[in-house]
Amino acid sequence: MSQEQPTLTGFDGADPGATIVLPGTPRYVAPAGVSNPKADIAELEELERHLFAHRYAQAGMSCYGATIDPEAATADRGEALAILQEEDQALLCSRETGELLDRLSAASALLNPIQAAQVRILQRDRAELVDVPPEVQSAFTRLVTEADDVWRRAKNAGDWASFEPYLDRIVTSMREMASYKNAAADPYDVWLNEFEHDTDCAFYDRFFAQVKEVAVPLLADVAASRRNPARSPFQGRFDASRQMELARDLIRLEGLDERKVLLLTTEHPFSDGLTSNYAIVACHVHENDVLSNVYTMLHEGGHALYEMGVDPALDRTSLKGGTSSGMHEAQSRFFENYVGRSLAFAPRLVEVMAKQFRGQLGRVTPGQLYAAANRVEAQPIRTEADELTYPLHVLVRYEIERLLMSGEANAADVPRLWTERYKAYLGIDVPNDARGALQDTHWSGGLIGYFPTYALGSAIGAQLKATMVREGMDFDGVCASGDLSPIHAWLRDRIWRHGRSRDTNELILDACGEPFSATYFTDYLTEKFSALYGL
């Protein structure tokens, strides 16, 4: 019907054929120059209510999709997610919402700090989406929902060929979306910037160069060392259901509020926070590798701590959740490594492990755990890597993503590129695609550009820890006590509570009194592994 209507005066008639008008979208456009801040703030709150409900529904659907949904449900879930995505985009990207945010931005003196941050973040979210055609964006949602299922089956079957066309489609789609977002920029830079604002290839090239400059010679020295920390005390078969109990014990040990955490299992571990009252932590138990479970749980628990540490006042706003992938990984890698792989915390971990596996682990020592968890070993799995080889695993993915996004490689080349780089950087042969290019879930979920934030997050974490120590925190004493609340309090105050209201650079500057520097990370690696290997 609507096609036949004339554009009405005062009404946003840019697309009179469009029938999707989203909840919260102001129906009328204020005449130029007219502003009523009180009404505009009410509109802002109304917008945020609807965005909250959608975000809550979508996060749940995605998490349950990767954990408990039956396989046959994928297509319907993808369609429902795509439609909700359309609604979000129409709501956020309408001209009316743009004008509302512009008016509020101009009246920022009348806003409280939370409102001002909401306007700023909503404007940025909108800018990143507004030029992407809705049908392109929703097709991408459908694609990655399907691809994630395909990837899971492909990984279990070790069958790269079945996943390959999906990766090509995802790359094509992400290149296309990047061109809408910023036609002038390199497509990979566009995505790097979405996962961590103010980063691009030039930044990561410098970052990885600095890390490599330290890690590569250090790795050679480690290889030449006669010391050889053993993993053997932790080898054997560890019952899966007891490992699930261990996972629950680790949630408690890490200081998460159990009443707010849902523990599930999945193919590739992840966590998400629906609100500060509800975190989903999905783990994967390998009966032949109990340490994998321990450090995965500490890692995912770190993500959950961040999500649940955001000021509850931000829960139902766009400021909810972690500010970026890099800062998120800084928290997860912090609890996995700076706490979890420390000698000071080892007695506490040994305790919880021995509680579930008295017979197998009742007599291992904290020193044995420290050695096993920090043994440097070139092996094919990123999530099981020691801290020294870890950045090289990430580097492999960064370089391959860059080739894919530039069009210099396509999905068919990936297994070969993977094999070549693992040989070059880690000196190992990739056993198969399941333990090679299919090991991670990220690409199937459309997260090309996410991987580098793992290495960046490790480095940010080192800087945060160095600052705590410099300020006088007895970091090792806190870890040794098993009560991590002083660390929680520090991170909550400086990082967590701010949610998305501050960007990574600003958070680091405020938390550490100086800009980001990777030197804390390289110094940490040098000191830790020199001591461990007697270099």
Place this chain on the structure above:
Amino acid sequence: MSQEQPTLTGFDGADPGATIVLPGTPRYVAPAGVSNPKADIAELEELERHLFAHRYAQAGMSCYGATIDPEAATADRGEALAILQEEDQALLCSRETGELLDRLSAASALLNPIQAAQVRILQRDRAELVDVPPEVQSAFTRLVTEADDVWRRAKNAGDWASFEPYLDRIVTSMREMASYKNAAADPYDVWLNEFEHDTDCAFYDRFFAQVKEVAVPLLADVAASRRNPARSPFQGRFDASRQMELARDLIRLEGLDERKVLLLTTEHPFSDGLTSNYAIVACHVHENDVLSNVYTMLHEGGHALYEMGVDPALDRTSLKGGTSSGMHEAQSRFFENYVGRSLAFAPRLVEVMAKQFRGQLGRVTPGQLYAAANRVEAQPIRTEADELTYPLHVLVRYEIERLLMSGEANAADVPRLWTERYKAYLGIDVPNDARGALQDTHWSGGLIGYFPTYALGSAIGAQLKATMVREGMDFDGVCASGDLSPIHAWLRDRIWRHGRSRDTNELILDACGEPFSATYFTDYLTEKFSALYGL
């Protein structure tokens, strides 16, 4: 801002202050008399897409809320559900949607049968909601989300007092909503009609009178009989995790497609179908009562069979799912009783039970199961009742609901009313509120008016079975074979595939060649229990 705008010509300016415009809502109103059926059908499809995505999200959130969500998440989930509910209502109840449906209804000759049914059902859904103020409706969503959690804790603590104020609030809210829906009607009649169209108290009074006329003297005869079927072979402690395996075996035995079913646990069993590809079945295992698990699974599986038997073409439309509570209970009670409590099916059930509990049940006979599952016993739990006492459990709830909704009783009276009626109808003392008025989840979820459909569904099921037999189906032979597909095929063809496109009365008339009659049910009870007790 919008308050200051004039109403624009041709635009629905009925409420210029409203800023919520929902997805799929046509933006323009066609001038009177102008109609473009092709564009209107496209609008209908667009409306249905958004309703589908919302329904999918809401069903999942509700199901997960009652099963796996952490307790702390309730308030956020309630708020998100309330906002999505607001969006649905705004979408369905907008004047534009009303006019769209009216135009399509007037042009019904141009619609295919599915579209015509969509328009009819959407008009009815809209009529039931359009006069309820959105803030009343969404407050109700918040209330029942919270109340469900309160009820779960109250039941576990046996603490009626903590639930009592919530029941009063729910009754008040449902009375208020009923007054908006139909101010002239009795509030309880309004809700009875929503759970089963074309029913009211007058109908159920006649129905229960007919059932009582047979069941009460039959029950007296049974009590006087010297026969006493034993439950003892199935008593003892049955391991919970093995019972979960048994639940999975029962899903297979019943003929559900496992790839489409998610099995979870909860306080009060339920099932829901997100689409024909995704059913959630939530059970509750009692280690001291394995038969409870068996018949609960057959019951909930019957609901799931119905949902998954709907024509997939209806999946993403408002015709998706079962047509009414009564017809849904007809399916669940069919598989629980007419199949599950038959002598013919007993060998198949004994097989799956003995598979999981070889030591305990390896030597029980089908005859022993038949006796145990059909032993008439006045006991306090509805879901564990035999078929003869079952309608009396429902009658207790029907009478109490009626008193609550008429204002003749309030929540504080319920335990007393419950105790009095259980004594009067079943001759037993209610041991406590947990096994009394707190046993069922329905009231906490705002389902006052649902209970009578359990008894009605039992009676519809008897009529469906009688028709199958009259048409020549070897019903006992099908049950004995363990391959229920001929029963599935019959029900799929006559009932399931039609989804909401046909009402119960029409389905029964077409399926059975005559209107609903409770005589099939009373005859069935008389015949079955006379034989069993040698009357």
